[in-house]
Amino acid sequence: MSQVRNVKILGTGKYLPNKKVFSHELDELLGVKQGWVEQKSGVAMRSFIEDETASQMAAYAATEAINASGIHKEEIDCIVSVSGTMEQPIPCNAALVQQQLSLSESKIPCFDINSTCLSFVTGFDTISYLVNSGRYKNILLVSSEIASVGLNWKTKENAILFGDGAAAAILTKTPENEPSKILAGHMETISEGAHYTEIRGGGTKVHPNNSNADETDFLFDMHGKSIFKLSSRNIGAFMENLLAASNCTMEEIDLVVPHQASGMAMRILRKKLGIEEAKFMNIIHNHGNTIASSIPMALHEAIVQHKIQRGNKIMLLGTSAGLSIGGIVFEY
Structure with missing residues (x-):
């Protein structure tokens, strides 16, 4: 069954906080030998918030995505936050974004889609059906992530991977006689890995009134080796399914934009899938892992760096807590 949807990314934007944190500074902070943090993470520099909120970012x-799209913000008719973290449990992130954009009077619907690091891919895939059907004309998808406040610096190998930032895209229906379209999306969740990546606190299970809560319950926890083994076992078959659904071969893909998980994870993924380096978008060295923002941020960089042109076939690809593997193939 064809999954083709005539949907176009009209414009993209990103925001990084001004505070830059270099790996050599973290070497000193963590008491490790110089060069250890960058070697382990693949990150030379990441950005951390000072006083920004997620909705401000x-x-x-x-705003950058709207400007790139050539539309007015009043032409947006739906806002979807596609973030792995939340500014506060309620209301949804998207409602706070509407307020930050001074669009309260518009009354446009705002809601969140969260599949952690894959949230942008999931949102792009899901929301495209509403755009294709004509339900909405211009949808704002925005991922805004503050990782720095939830890191456990006692688990050094996890904490050194992350950065803060936001990325956005405007989706619209493709005008006639233009090639932009989504070819296929695919996602698989293997919940055997549900507790390999988690923040246990903040929900109804480990809540502020829970006397058994520990402060580490509210910090990011990841079992990297277990995730790697589980995703490695499943990524090959996943890719076959995604390519089959999109009726493409890997050779026909002009650029792969992966989740910027870690330098090592991306290197292994690229080699395992046989993707040449020139066709693999890598921005982790000066961004870090920005959770769900990482894929749209890398896509934005590919666009502004002229690494992709209209009509190119692009694959967005990543893993997330769940454990989930997800991807989408589209003609930009």
């Missing part, structure tokens, strides 16, 4: 990225 989202608004900055969204």
